Amino acid sequence: MENSRLVLSHRHRAVGKAVIGAVVMAVVIVAVAGIYFATTSTTTLASTSTTSIKSGGPSAVLISIYSGASNSANAPGYKPDSLTLIIGVNNTVTWTNDDSAMHTVTSTSAPSGASFDSGGIRSGATYTHTFTVPGTYEYHCRPHGWMTGTMVVKAGL
Numbered sequence: 001m002e003n004s005r006l007v008l009s010h011r012h013r014a015v016g017k018a019v020i021g022a023v024v025m026a027v028v029i030v031a032v033a034g035i036y037f038a039t040t041s042t043t044t045l046a047s048t049s050t051t052s053i054k055s056g057g058p059s060a061v062l063i064s065i066y067s068g069a070s071n072s073a074n075a076p077g078y079k080p081d082s083l084t085l086i087i088g089v090n091n092t093v094t095w096t097n098d099d100s101a102m103h104t105v106t107s108t109s110a111p112s113g114a115s116f117d118s119g120g121i122r123s124g125a126t127y128t129h130t131f132t133v134p135g136t137y138e139y140h141c142r143p144h145g146w147m148t149g150t151m152v153v154k155a156g157l
């Protein structure tokens with residue numbers, strides 16, 4: 001009798017230890033999960049705000065003078081050839097000459113005092129222009145009149 005009681009109480013103690021062990025484990029898991037999720041949500045918030053700062057700031061606009069642009073069959077020669085720009089948002093444009101021939105980016109119609117001309121852009125070279133006057137711009141390539149592009153520039157918000 002005495003013996004079996006001892007065994008029983010031993011079992012109880014063992015069960016008790018197991019329960020305490022499980023509770024401690026659960027607390028540790030919840031705590032770790034809490035730290036993990038807290039860390040995760042902080043990281044997400046930080047990266048979201050970084051992304052929104054980037055997307056709200058000025059962004060580069062890239063236009064390719066693509067391969068074969070010097071052939072009139074491949075007009076208009078600029079890609080994209082029509083863009084809307086907003087001052088302070090995306091009003092800096094870089095043209096890259098991805099063709100083998102020399103080309104230009106030359107305005108043919110622009111708001112007063114805002115005309116521009118790249119001069120010769122060699123193969124592989126770039127030309128960057130920042131538009132600061134709202135309005136509609138038409139441009140072409142001086143040696144290749146069929147190469148044409150349009151830029152609509154709007155005032156910033």
Ligand SMILES: [Cu+2]
Pocket residue numbers: 069070102103104141142143144147
């Ligand atoms: Cu050209």
